[in-house]
Amino acid sequence: MGGDVIGLVAVILSLGIPIAGMFTYYRVRKLRSEERLAAIARGVDIPMEPEVSQVSRSRRLGILCISGAVGYIATFAVIARVTSERDSLAAAAFGLIPLAVGIGFLIDAYLHRREVAA
Numbered sequence: 001m002g003g004d005v006i007g008l009v010a011v012i013l014s015l016g017i018p019i020a021g022m023f024t025y026y027r028v029r030k031l032r033s034e035e036r037l038a039a040i041a042r043g044v045d046i047p048m049e050p051e052v053s054q055v056s057r058s059r060r061l062g063i064l065c066i067s068g069a070v071g072y073i074a075t076f077a078v079i080a081r082v083t084s085e086r087d088s089l090a091a092a093a094f095g096l097i098p099l100a101v102g103i104g105f106l107i108d109a110y111l112h113r114r115e116v117a118a
Helices: 002-042 054-083 088-117
Strands: none
8 A cells, every 4th residue: 555655646746746837937927927917007117127148047057056966966975974885875976967967057158158259
């Protein structure tokens, strides 16, 4: 019974969390649009929000991925050190994936900035 419930919960959460995130994103965008349209109907001047450039978006994602990866690797390194289990370092190796993605985002930001300057 316990294994069946765990599997069911895992499937529901793995499908439900992304759907809930998309629904929340949709609702926030819809509310912002309705608020903006209501303000325009009343004649209020609305300043346009500046678009975030591709360079700053890539740089921010790169920094977030790298800091998350370093924190993940450091956590499992400390766990391996405290428990004296070398097998825990195998879990720290999975931190290399977001580390590589973050470095890729920083390279993308650098190349995009260089391309715009040229």
